[in-house]
Amino acid sequence: xxxxFGIFDSFDLNHASVAELLDDRLRFAAxxxxxxxxxxxxxxxxxxxxSVCPSPNIFTAALTQRTSSMRIGALVNVLPxxxxxxxxxxxxxxxxxxxxxxxxxxxxxxSPIELGFVRDRVDDARAVYQETLTAITAALATGRMxxxxxxxxxxxxxxxxxxxxxxxxxxxxxxGNAASAEWAGANSVxxxxxxxxxxxxxxxxxxxxAWAKEDDHxxxxxxxxxxxxxxxxxPVVIARSTAEAEDLFASANxxxxxxxxxxxxxxxxxxxDGVFSTERVLAAGNGVYGTVAEVRDRIVHQVEHADINYYxxxxxxxxxxxxxxxxxxxxVMELIAPAAREAAVRTSRFxxxx
Numbered sequence: 001x002x003x004x005f006g007i008f009d010s011f012d013l014n015h016a017s018v019a020e021l022l023d024d025r026l027r028f029a030a031x032x033x034x035x036x037x038x039x040x041x042x043x044x045x046x047x048x049x050x051s052v053c054p055s056p057n058i059f060t061a062a063l064t065q066r067t068s069s070m071r072i073g074a075l076v077n078v079l080p081x082x083x084x085x086x087x088x089x090x091x092x093x094x095x096x097x098x099x100x101x102x103x104x105x106x107x108x109x110x111s112p113i114e115l116g117f118v119r120d121r122v123d124d125a126r127a128v129y130q131e132t133l134t135a136i137t138a139a140l141a142t143g144r145m146x147x148x149x150x151x152x153x154x155x156x157x158x159x160x161x162x163x164x165x166x167x168x169x170x171x172x173x174x175x176g177n178a179a180s181a182e183w184a185g186a187n188s189v190x191x192x193x194x195x196x197x198x199x200x201x202x203x204x205x206x207x208x209x210a211w212a213k214e215d216d217h218x219x220x221x222x223x224x225x226x227x228x229x230x231x232x233x234x235p236v237v238i239a240r241s242t243a244e245a246e247d248l249f250a251s252a253n254x255x256x257x258x259x260x261x262x263x264x265x266x267x268x269x270x271x272x273d274g275v276f277s278t279e280r281v282l283a284a285g286n287g288v289y290g291t292v293a294e295v296r297d298r299i300v301h302q303v304e305h306a307d308i309n310y311y312x313x314x315x316x317x318x319x320x321x322x323x324x325x326x327x328x329x330x331x332v333m334e335l336i337a338p339a340a341r342e343a344a345v346r347t348s349r350f351x352x353x354x
Contacts, residue, residue, distance in 0.1 A: 006039030041075035073103035100164035141167035185210030231310025252318030
């Protein structure tokens with residue numbers, strides 16, 4: 001199983017109109033597929049300029065009509081924000097529209113402020129997430145949601161549509177801690193984290209150790225996935241010179257940081273100040289910029305030190321233009337991917353064993 005490259009997109013408001021931004025993203029996705037990028041994942045945010053596309057499933061539906069081979073989906077659907085029955089039917093319909101190319105990203109949400117816009121309570125989000133995941137996976141697998149609710153209400157109804165992929169589209173999860181990695185590995189759930197000064201190396205090892213212990217795939221939450229993806233996610237900017245790339249990265253990340261902190265600052269809360277700064281992102285190795293050679297060396301270094309088979313790039317963010325994003329994507333896939341894949345084959349113990 002060779003190293004694959006994917007895209008992570010958050011749709012943060014920039015200086016273009018919303019329509020222009022979304023049109024550019026669709027053009028970018030088509031070019032990404034042409035270049036051989038294997039996955040396009042979109043995020044979910046509400047009530048914030050961090051995303052002008054708060055429903056990831058709407059954009060995923062559009063992607064089904066603009067792409068034909070790339071896997072697509074949310075990373076993640078914030079499960080506590082949905083009625084489980086409706087979400088299960090949406091997932092099944094999207095998989096039909098995509099002809100079996102949908103990825104099912106799941107999570108509890110990272111912003112209590114945003115979750116408060118769509119739920120009366122936020123303190124039970126983790127428990128609601130777990131119960132919702134149980135309800136929708138069972139419904140997608142059987143075609144009927146038969147669920148005795150605890151935090152959810154009870155359901156007993158047939159889905160109007162079932163997914164192409166059985167029992168359901170492959171599940172993805174994003175996190176940065178070992179406990180989540182162990183759960184994901186034991187269940188063959190595709191997993192994405194950040195580099196965090198090399199912490200991803202230990203997290204990937206935790207994942208693969210848990211994955212190797214469970215040899216009965218039928219008992220896993222992701223039973224159809226026998227060769228899961230484990231990867232690093234972060235912003236990538238490539239330009240013709242180091243100085244140009246540095247300026248592009250700094251400008252884009254400053255706007256992106258502003259969008260992330262918008263809801264907190266609106267409420268006078270500055271506890272997260274600095275967490276998403278350019279200095280912090282770069283110091284932790286959670287983002288890379290530079291010339292082709294510089295970015296190649298950084299990506300190869302991460303691949304050599306973490307047992308991964310997936311690299312999810314945030315290329316469109318902040319005020320990055322479509323032309324700049326396409327330049328980075330082409331440089332990665334044409335000039336960097338071959339070296340990164342060779343490094344993955346050379347150093348991997350688990351990730352490329354499939």
